[in-house]
Amino acid sequence: MSVSPVKRQKMESALDQLKHHTTVVADTGDFNAIDEYKPLDATTNPSLILAAAQMPAYQKLVDDAVAYGKKLGGSEDEQIQNACDKLFVLFGAEILKRIPGRVSTEVDARLSFDKEGMIQRARRLIDLYKEAGIGKDRILIKLSSTWEGIQAGKALEAEYGIHCNMTLLFSFAQAVACAEAGVTLISPFVGRILDWHVANGDKKTYEPSEDPGVKSVTKIYNYYKKFGYKTIVMGASFRNTGEIKALTGCDYLTISPKLLAELSKEHVKLTPTLSVKDAQACNLEKIHLDEKAFRWHHNEDQMAVEKLSDGIRKFAADAIKLERMLK
Secondary structure, three states, X not given: OOOOHHHHHHOOOHHHHHHHHOEEEEEOOOHHHHHHHOOOEEEOOHHHHHHHHOOHHXXXXXXXXXXHXXXXXXXXXXXXXXXXXXXXXXXXXXXXXXXXXXXXXXXXXXHOXXXXXXXXXXXXXXXXXXXXXXXXXXXXXXXXXXXXXXXXXXXXXXXXXXXXXXXXXXXXXXXXXXXXXXXXXXXXXXHHHHHHHHHHOOOOOOOHHHOHHHHHHHHHHHHHHHOOOOOEEEEXXXXXXXXXXXXXXXXXXXXXXXXXXXXXXXXXOOOOOOOHHHHHHOOOOOOOOOHHHHHHHHHOOHHHHHXXXXXXXXXXXXXXXXXXXXX
């Protein structure tokens, strides 16, 4: 059914409608995109910061980070690590001038199996934000959803009041463990789950409601709402607007500038597909996962095992590229 031009003008864009049902987060380190689409929150990761840091517009931030690393002194490796941490915080601080909510800043993926290392780095990033006059209530620290990462998140939340965003989340076991750890937010990856199924299965296209990534997030959302977990579910890593629209009603969705642009030009009626009421009526059973059970259940999901390790490697590789650039 086509919509008349007059009606289309009156009808809000898909993006504006989405904002009525879901908190929209910008998945970018580019300030211009944030200014244009006016999200509540923003998320960054090493790949996004690497891309932004190579843009001429952000050269001053890179120069300031390098100067900071040199000022603190120490070995070359220490100077580069300090410059990297500072660069992440400089980007975060600039983003926070443009949004009313929180920014997510990622701990180095090379610490993904080092609980104490992640805790130390998270606290360091929070200290750097504090030096910049920004309180920890406006920051989400991103950690890989390994067992060690989830336990680091649990300690940061309970002992230090530092809010965590658990990233690289692909399995139901990861989601359950994060809920039990009491972290602030999880980022289940939709598009990367789809990528794996397309690469490893016979089916190459999926309707949005049948998309394996959409189904994964739907199950996690329903589980959290049915059992009253406070952890926010933020769908991430989208490949198309169909996936986003199929998750209307999810707590948060973090969306790239390209897909934000597409949604802002679409004028179709959006209705929520996820709701607390429907979740509470679904027939999921509550489970508890200690470390042994977590490792077994996660290991049983081949897609999740492969995508978690692949994601850690890719973020680590981009962190190394960023260090080389600063060097």
